[in-house]
Amino acid sequence: LDYQHVQVPFEITLWIMLASLAKIGFHLYNKLPSVVPESCLLIFVGLIMGGIIYGLNDRSPPVMDSDIFFLYLLPPIVLDAGYFMPSRPFFENIGTILLYAVVGTIWNVFGIGFSLYGICQVKAFRLQDVSLLHNLLFGSLIAAVDPVAVLAVFEEIHVNEKLHILVFGESLLNDAVTVVLYTLFRSFCEMPTIKSMDVFAGVGKFFVVGLGGVLVGLSFGFTAAFTTRFTKDIRVIEPLFVFLYSYLSYLTAEMFHLSGIVAIISCAMGMKRYVEANISLKSHTTVKYFMKMWSSVSDTLIFIFLGVSTIGENHEWNWPYICFTVIFCLIWRALGVLVLTFFVNRFHVNTITSKDQFIIAYGGLRGAICFSLVFLLPDFHRKKLFIAATTVVILFTVFIQGMTIRPLVDLLAVKRKRESAPTVGEQIHIRFLDHLLAGIEDISGHWGQYYWKDK
Amino acid sequence: LDYQHVQVPFEITLWIMLASLAKIGFHLYNKLPSVVPESCLLIFVGLIMGGIIYGLNDRSPPVMDSDIFFLYLLPPIVLDAGYFMPSRPFFENIGTILLYAVVGTIWNVFGIGFSLYGICQVKAFRLQDVSLLHNLLFGSLIAAVDPVAVLAVFEEIHVNEKLHILVFGESLLNDAVTVVLYTLFRSFCEMPTIKSMDVFAGVGKFFVVGLGGVLVGLSFGFTAAFTTRFTKDIRVIEPLFVFLYSYLSYLTAEMFHLSGIVAIISCAMGMKRYVEANISLKSHTTVKYFMKMWSSVSDTLIFIFLGVSTIGENHEWNWPYICFTVIFCLIWRALGVLVLTFFVNRFHVNTITSKDQFIIAYGGLRGAICFSLVFLLPDFHRKKLFIAATTVVILFTVFIQGMTIRPLVDLLAVKRKRESAPTVGEQIHIRFLDHLLAGIEDISGHWGQYYWKDK
Numbered sequence: 001l002d003y004q005h006v007q008v009p010f011e012i013t014l015w016i017m018l019a020s021l022a023k024i025g026f027h028l029y030n031k032l033p034s035v036v037p038e039s040c041l042l043i044f045v046g047l048i049m050g051g052i053i054y055g056l057n058d059r060s061p062p063v064m065d066s067d068i069f070f071l072y073l074l075p076p077i078v079l080d081a082g083y084f085m086p087s088r089p090f091f092e093n094i095g096t097i098l099l100y101a102v103v104g105t106i107w108n109v110f111g112i113g114f115s116l117y118g119i120c121q122v123k124a125f126r127l128q129d130v131s132l133l134h135n136l137l138f139g140s141l142i143a144a145v146d147p148v149a150v151l152a153v154f155e156e157i158h159v160n161e162k163l164h165i166l167v168f169g170e171s172l173l174n175d176a177v178t179v180v181l182y183t184l185f186r187s188f189c190e191m192p193t194i195k196s197m198d199v200f201a202g203v204g205k206f207f208v209v210g211l212g213g214v215l216v217g218l219s220f221g222f223t224a225a226f227t228t229r230f231t232k233d234i235r236v237i238e239p240l241f242v243f244l245y246s247y248l249s250y251l252t253a254e255m256f257h258l259s260g261i262v263a264i265i266s267c268a269m270g271m272k273r274y275v276e277a278n279i280s281l282k283s284h285t286t287v288k289y290f291m292k293m294w295s296s297v298s299d300t301l302i303f304i305f306l307g308v309s310t311i312g313e314n315h316e317w318n319w320p321y322i323c324f325t326v327i328f329c330l331i332w333r334a335l336g337v338l339v340l341t342f343f344v345n346r347f348h349v350n351t352i353t354s355k356d357q358f359i360i361a362y363g364g365l366r367g368a369i370c371f372s373l374v375f376l377l378p379d380f381h382r383k384k385l386f387i388a389a390t391t392v393v394i395l396f397t398v399f400i401q402g403m404t405i406r407p408l409v410d411l412l413a414v415k416r417k418r419e420s421a422p423t424v425g426e427q428i429h430i431r432f433l434d435h436l437l438a439g440i441e442d443i444s445g446h447w448g449q450y451y452w453k454d455k
Numbered sequence: 456l457d458y459q460h461v462q463v464p465f466e467i468t469l470w471i472m473l474a475s476l477a478k479i480g481f482h483l484y485n486k487l488p489s490v491v492p493e494s495c496l497l498i499f500v501g502l503i504m505g506g507i508i509y510g511l512n513d514r515s516p517p518v519m520d521s522d523i524f525f526l527y528l529l530p531p532i533v534l535d536a537g538y539f540m541p542s543r544p545f546f547e548n549i550g551t552i553l554l555y556a557v558v559g560t561i562w563n564v565f566g567i568g569f570s571l572y573g574i575c576q577v578k579a580f581r582l583q584d585v586s587l588l589h590n591l592l593f594g595s596l597i598a599a600v601d602p603v604a605v606l607a608v609f610e611e612i613h614v615n616e617k618l619h620i621l622v623f624g625e626s627l628l629n630d631a632v633t634v635v636l637y638t639l640f641r642s643f644c645e646m647p648t649i650k651s652m653d654v655f656a657g658v659g660k661f662f663v664v665g666l667g668g669v670l671v672g673l674s675f676g677f678t679a680a681f682t683t684r685f686t687k688d689i690r691v692i693e694p695l696f697v698f699l700y701s702y703l704s705y706l707t708a709e710m711f712h713l714s715g716i717v718a719i720i721s722c723a724m725g726m727k728r729y730v731e732a733n734i735s736l737k738s739h740t741t742v743k744y745f746m747k748m749w750s751s752v753s754d755t756l757i758f759i760f761l762g763v764s765t766i767g768e769n770h771e772w773n774w775p776y777i778c779f780t781v782i783f784c785l786i787w788r789a790l791g792v793l794v795l796t797f798f799v800n801r802f803h804v805n806t807i808t809s810k811d812q813f814i815i816a817y818g819g820l821r822g823a824i825c826f827s828l829v830f831l832l833p834d835f836h837r838k839k840l841f842i843a844a845t846t847v848v849i850l851f852t853v854f855i856q857g858m859t860i861r862p863l864v865d866l867l868a869v870k871r872k873r874e875s876a877p878t879v880g881e882q883i884h885i886r887f888l889d890h891l892l893a894g895i896e897d898i899s900g901h902w903g904q905y906y907w908k909d910k
Contacts, residue, residue, distance in 0.1 A: 006706045009526050013706065017699050020692050027688040071464050233482040236747045237475050244472050251461045251468065282740055286748070289741035292691045 018049075019300035037402045039152040039303050043395070046307015054311050066372040069305075070260070073298045074369075075250045077148055078261050079243075080295035081172060082268030089165045096344050096352075097169035100360075102206075104170065104336045105143055105177040111332035113139030116324065125320040130382055133189050138386050140181035141374055142329060142393055146367030147171040147261070148302055149394075153365060153402045160415040163356050167363045175261035175369075176210035182373060183257065190378070213259035217266025220249035224267070225274030238283040239290065242275055302368045306394065309371070315388035325389045326396050329366070337361040355412045362405060365397040366390075473504075474755035492857045494607040494758050498850070501762015509766050521827040524760075525715075528753045529824075530705045532603055533716050534698075535750035536627060537723030544620045551799050551807075552624035555815075557661075559625065559791045560598055560632040566787035568594030571779060580775040585837055588644050593841050595636035596829055597784060597848055601822030602626040602716070603757055604849075608820060608857045615870040618811050622818045630716035630824075631665035637828060638712065645833070668714035672721025675704035679722070680729030693738040694745065697730055757823045761849065764826070770843035780844045781851050784821070792816040810867045817860060820852040821845075 003010075022045050026038060090097070113136035120127040120135065150171045154164055184202040188194050224245035231238045246267050253263035276284060337360050345351040352360075374390040377383050422430070458465075477500050481493060545552070568591035575582040575590065605626045609619055639657045643649050679700035686693045701722050708718035731739060792815050800806040807815075829845040832838050877885070 002710055002712060005522070006526065006710050009702070010706045010710070013699055013702055016695070017703070020695055020699065021682075023689055023692060024682070024685050028685060067460070071461065227476075227479070230479050230483060234478055236744070236751050237478060239744065240471070240475055240748055240752065244468055244475065247464070247468055248472070251465045255457055255461050255465070257457060282744060285737055285740050286744040289691070289694065289737060290745060293695055293741070296691050297695065 015301060015304075016297055019297060019304055022304070023296075023300055035403075037153050037156055037398075037406075039149060040399050040402055042300055042303035043307040043310075043398060046304040047310060048307075049304065050308035050311030053308070066376045069302070069368060069372045070254070071251075073302050074148075075247055075260070075264060076291070076294040076298045077151070077302075078172070078250075078264050079246045079268055080291045081147060081151060081168070082265035083242075083246075083272055083291055085265070085269060086161065086165065087269065089161050090169060093162060093165055093169065096348075097166060097173060099340055099344060100166065100170040100337075101173035102177055104340055105145075105174040106181070107336045107339075108143035108329075108332050109136065109139045109177075109181055111139075111336070112143055112325070112328045113137075115328050115332075116321070119321065119324045122320075125318070127318065127321055130321075130385075133185060134380070134382065137182070137185035137189060137377070138325075138374075138389070140178060140185050141370050141377075142325065142366065142390060143332075144174045144178040144366075144369060145171040145364045146369050147175075148299055148369070149365035149367030149398055149402070150363060152299060152303070153398075153405060154363065157406045157409050158417045159359065159409060160417050162350075163359060163414070164417070166352075166356075167360055172261060172265055176206065176213060176259040178369070178373075179257070179259050180206045180209050186378070189380075209258050210262060212256065213253050213262030214266045216253045216256075216258060217249045217263035217268075218270045220245045220252070220263075221267040221270030222274075224271040225278070228275050228278035231279065235280045235283055238279040239287045242271070242287050243290075245271070306368055306371060310391050310395070314384055315391065316382070316384035317388055318385050321385060322389045322392050326393055329364075329393055329397075333364045334361040355414050358412065359405070359409065359414055362401060362408065365401060366394045367398065368394075370394060470756060470759075471752055474752060474759055477759070478751075478755055490858075492608050492611055492853075492861075494604060494754075495854050495857055497755055497758035498762040498765075498853060501759040502765060503762075504759065505763035505766030508763070521831045524757070524823060524827045525709070526706075528757050529603075530702055530715070530719060531746070531749040531753045532606070532757075533627070533705075533719050534701045534723055535746045536602060536606060536623070537720035538697075538701075538727055538746055540720070540724060541616065541620065542724060544616050545624060548617060548620055548624065551803075552621060552628060554795055554799060555621065555625040555792075556628035557632055559795055560600075560629040561636070562791045562794075563598035563784075563787050564591065564594045564632075564636055566594075566791070567598055567780070567783045568592075570783050570787070571776070574776065574779045577775075580773070582773065582776055585776075585840075588640060589835070589837065592637070592640035592644060592832070593829075593844070595633060595640050596825050596832075597780065597821065597845060598787075599629050599633040599821075599824060600626040600819045601824050602630075603754055603824070604820035604822030604853055604857070605818060607754060607758070608853075608860060609818065612861050612864050613872045614814065614864060615872055617805075618814060618869070619872070621807075621811075622815055627716060627720055631661065631668060631714040633824070633828075634712070634714050635661045635664050641833065644835075664713050665717060667711065668708050668717030669721045671708045671711075671713060672704045672718035672723075673725045675700045675707070675718075676722040676725030677729075679726045680733070683730050683733035686734065690735050690738055693734040694742045697726070697742050698745075700726070761823055761826060765846050765850070769839055770846065771837070771839035772843055773840050776840060777844045777847050781848055784819075784848055784852075788819045789816040810869050813867065814860070814864065814869055817856060817863065820856060821849045822853065823849075825849060 019042075022042060023038070026041050113132070116139065117130075117132045117135040119125065120130045145167070147168065150168055154168060180202065184205070188198070191198070224241055227241050227245070228238060231241070246264050249267040250260045250264040253260040275287075279287070337357055341352050341357050341360075370390050371394060374383075374387050377386065474497075477497060478493070481496050568587070571594065572585075572587045572590040574580065575585045600622070602623065605623055609623060635657065639660070643653070646653070679696055682696050682700070683693060686696070701719050704722040705715045705719040708715040730742075734742070792812050796807050796812050796815075825845050826849060829838075829841050832841065
């Protein structure tokens with residue numbers, strides 16, 4: 001028996017197998033997935049697995065390695081999200097999405113950070129040693145809505161397209177803000193004094209990280225589109241290029257500390273139209289199916305690992321801090337959505353209804369990104385408290401919010417996604433109106449969205 | 456810049472990218488691939504890459520890691536080969552294939568081993584320190600025909616189906632013999648004395664390794680077939696099971712020192728029919744395309760790495776030994792094919808013509824398996840000589856034989872593969888004759904191939 005020799009691939013294969021079998025298992029009982037979201041079930045499986053490992057070995061099970069998460073598990077999901085992003089609603093709402101993603105996330109980071117600092121001043125809680133900077137750092141990692149968790153829940157509740165793209169787009173694009181604020185506060189924590197210069201550099205860095213990500217992504221995307229022009233004779237490796245270039249864009253962005261998520265999304269959205277025209281139909285089916293398969297497996301593994309990593313002894317249970325974290329996460333998100341939507345609605349004809357606002361605020365699920373970031377924190381004496389708080393916030397949002405959002409959507413009668421594809425007549429009308437509005441905008445000299453879409 | 460962080464996936468992606476781009480490059484010039492086989496071109500690219508690395512770093516470029524080869528690069532190719540194995544010609548010729556694979560390989564191992572030992576006795580060559588056991592060990596790794604090299608060349612020359620399956624089937628099934636003889640001689644080399652018991656144990660081990668591989672493969676194959684019965688609700692992860700179970704069968708077989716190649720082929724052939732009936736059409740396209748893509752990439756990487764690893768300073772150029780190795784490889788293979796075919800033809804109506812025999816003997820290409828095995832040898836003072844001899848044999852067979860086999864096939868007017876699919880009339884006739892012959896065999900009480908096929 002030579003287990004050492006095959007250990008690495010064998011264990012990876014077994015984990016993936018476990019994940020796939022768990023998925024099959026849930027679907028055998030048709031009633032279960034309609035009540036409990038799959039993500040909750042998977043975390044539950046992970047908790048059981050973690051408990052078994054903990055019981056057998058008598059020590060904490062291995063936590064999800066942040067490197068594995070960011071380098072191998074996250075990219076397939078984001079690639080899938082970017083490649084199948086419905087581009088029309090996305091670009092129609094890009095302003096609102098960016099507002100939520102950038103201003104909303106900054107609002108949450110500072111709101112949560114400062115109010116938790118306030119809590120730390122209460123002597124009875126014995127938290128006076130947690131500095132403002134540490135609270136802000138914690139805020140920067142806990143504030144971001146998680147695309148994986150959002151996708152897992154929103155794919156099952158079928159809300160209308162606009163609502164879906166608002167929450168999901170925000171969860172993707174806030175990565176740039178998270179990357180900047182997280183690295184900024186982390187380096188501030190290690191600096192002896194902070195000059196005002198550093199703060200301005202941070203603001204400038206945000207544009208570098210975000211726009212740099214877009215630039216890296218687009219350049220790889222167009223290279224991919226160009227490469228697929230030459231694959232007529234060897235159809236068999238066409239799908240490969242889609243995956244290789246997207247992954248390279250992600251890795252390159254990560255290498256330069258840009259936003260990898262923004263890069264891979266730009267890459268996927270940039271190349272999609274050209275690649276689809278160049279590659280054969282069968283290659284396209286392969287790309288589509290493999291992307292879906294890969295992201296589904298990654299997603300499953302992430303939730304299982306989340307569960308496994310929760311078990312163990314690296315938590316410090318200071319309940320006041322943890323409870324207030326959950327409460328502040330909810331309050332600041334609700335406030336942020338209300339204030340931002342107030343401004344958005346003043347400039348739009350299609351306003352966001354108060355029901356939609358509630359779902360946007362309530363759909364702010366946290367997930368594996370926070371979890372990986374908190375483990376990446378430099379060692380300091382309160383790290384275990386932050387880990388515990390993050391774990392509780394994730395479990396609270398995924399379990400409580402994730403399980404109640406579907407009944408709430410039913411209760412509030414939120415507008416659902418239409419099931420059928422638009423008829424030819426509808427398509428013609430939509431196209432006709434687009435051209436008409438572009439013409440009107442052109443005549444009136446107003447450069448609106450239709451003008452740009454027509455370009 | 457944080458290169459350390461992304462190094463591993465980044466470099467892997469770049470290697471795959473290089474391989475794919477090289478493939479595209481060759482196909483842009485339509486004339487090149489019709490003269491030179493792709494495998495030669497890829498080795499050539501590898502040689503250039505190796506030269507560049509050697510020139511820049513002033514030390515030997517990294518050689519292909521045997522673990523990477525056996526655990527990650529070989530399985531996709533063998534899986535592809537097994538899954539798309541034409542089962543009718545394979546089972547019709549299974550006896551002949553096994554004869555070539557088992558008896559032929561043993562014949563080659565001992566022939567090459569003993570005659571090289573003879574060469575070592577010539578004082579002028581200064582090789583007296585190479586023992587008989589070391590020569591046999593070397594024979595066991597150099598004797599086996601390589602499936603990757605055979606596939607790469609034979610896919611381009613389109614010989615008739617029977618000839619193709621004879622050479623290709625042999626190259627796959629001889630793995631069991633190679634595994635047994637290689638590990639046997641390796642352990643003999645480390646033993647102080649060899650008892651006759653050990654030799655008998657070796658013979659018994661052959662059956663364990665071969666049949667054990669079949670058993671492991673079939674059990675995983677049927678589990679896979681069974682699992683896909685429950686995937687009706689989640690079509691998206693269906694293709695995954697095909698890959699996971701096949702890979703697990705390979706790893707499990709390797710773990711128990713059984714023949715991994717035999718296991719994965721049995722697994723693929725065992726599950727194919729059931730899986731195809733269970734999974735959706737689109738999943739099936741994904742499986743097919745992804746398998747082809749994966750094996751094509753692995754194949755490309757193997758040949759490039761072969762080239763890269765050739766450059767460097769780990770060779771000992773004892774020319775008499777090397778030249779005689781090449782000559783003996785050719786002679787013993789030719790003799791073996793002649794003798795074995797003589798017996799085969801006595802018991803078959805469809806005889807193997809002398810032209811076919813020549814192509815079978817000439818198509819005995821060596822490749823990356825020998826190369827990986829020679830690097831796995833335990834360190835001893837003549838290891839570099841064996842590495843040099845293996846490299847020369849591989850380059851000789853792939854370049855000289857691989858490039859001349861196509862003109863020879865044309866020259867000898869070897870029967871080609873028919874290009875068109877059989878008509879419905881032909882299919883009906885074939886099916887009718889099958890049933891008729893099965894009936895005749897049944898009446899006459901003779902349990903021939905038709906009897907078993909009808910079961």
